[in-house]
Amino acid sequence: MSENATATAAATERKSDAAVTTEQKSPAGREIARRDTAGDRGRTSIADIVVAKIAGIAAREIDGVYDVGGTTERVVGKVREVLPGTGVSATQGIDVEVGERQAAVDVSIVAEYGVAIHQLAAAIRRNVISAIEQMTGLEVTEVNVTVHDVNFGDEVEPSGSSRRVE
Structure with missing residues (x-):
């Protein structure tokens, strides 16, 4: 094989290697999705937590979403808000x-x-899909929305009741 043919074969092999995607575990045990793009001069890795944060922020942007998470997650979130140096998890x-x-x-x-x-669910789906696809280039196959509760707001009082404390 000529020197030029060997160099071409090596370049083709590098390009095909660049298109390979693997999954690894982070030191904390969370999966890290590795998405490598062919033709780039390096690799791009997008962790699951990044996609989750994008989705969380996109869901919170929609009017009509009072809070994100189930009961247990919201209780833990309230505790996190009180602790110094922590905040709401995206x-x-x-x-x-x-x-x-x-x-x-x-x-x-x-x-x-x-x-x-x-x-509301349709708006959340549209916003989450748009945000993830624009920011990561990943195709979003589905966005499942579960509504755990409805918030009535502070100003709503049962009819016929009077305030005990003013």
């Missing part, structure tokens, strides 16, 4: 599965009273 109520080129997202929310839940 991944609270979000579960993701990230593959080579695709991602699936589960979002748990508390809706505000009076909002059409089917329209």
